[in-house]
Amino acid sequence: MPSRPTPTIFRALLLAAGLAATAASAAAQSPTGGTLPPVDDLVRYFDTIVFGSEMGPAYASTVIAKWPGDTLTVSLEQRATPEHLGFVSAHLAALGRLTGKKFSGTKTPESAAIRVLFLRRNEMAAIGGPNVDPQAIREAAAAGGCYFLSWKQPESRIVKAIVVVNVERDPALINSCLLEELTQSLGLPNDSDAMRPSIFSDRDHLSELSPHDAILVRTLYDPRMKAGLPRAAALGVARTVISELAGSARSSTSHGRGG
Incomplete structure (x- = not known):
C-alpha cells in the first residue's frame, strides 16, 4: 500500500547488524x-x-518507481526473533540476486531504508505520523496478516518502507508474509490472482518466489527499466526484458532435460 507519510519511530528490539553476512550465505533459492x-x-x-x-x-x-543506489539498510524491530531474522535474511538474499541490491543491517532504525516491525495484531493499526491516513492503516491491519507502507520522493524514487507483520501468526504464514511484503516494497505493490502460484496472490502462501514472480522482479530492476518511465514506455521495455528472460529460462530447461 504506497503512502507518503513520515513514520513513527519504534524502539529496535532485535538489531540486524549481521543481516548482510547472513543473507549472503542463506540457502534459500x-x-x-x-x-x-x-x-x-x-x-x-x-x-x-x-x-x-x-x-x-x-x-x-x-511511472516506474524503484529504489536508487546499491545498498539498502534494514532494521528488524519490536518482537523480532532469531527465526524471523532467518526468514528475512533468506528472502533478502533471493531478492538481492534478482535486483542486484545489497541489504545491510543497521543499529539505527530511524535511518533504515526498510523497517520490519513485528507487532501483535492489536498493535498493527497504531502506525501514525504526518500524512498517514488512519483509515487506510486500519483497513490494511484489519485482516491481521501483514502490510507495507512506502515513501517516494519524487514518484520515481522509493526512499523508505515499513513492513508490518503480525507476530502472533503461525511461523510459516509469517515467513510467506515477509516474502510478499518485502518483494512488494521494492516497487511491485499490487496483489493479483491472475497468475498462480504467486507471491502476489492472497490465495497462495509461498516461501519462495515462483519463476514468474522472479521474472517480474528482475524485469523491474533491469538497467533498461529506468525509474520514472511512464506506463506505456515501461511496458515496451518490459516486453523486451521478459522475452529475453523467458527465452533464457526455457532454453536452460530444455538443455537440462537434454543432458
Missing part, C-alpha cells in the same frame, strides 16, 4: 523450474502488479 506462461501474459501481469492498486486509483503508480 528462487525457484527456477516449472513452465512459464506466454510472454504476453507475463507483460500483462507486470502491468497489473507494478501499475495497479487494490487500494484504488489514488495509490496506483503512473
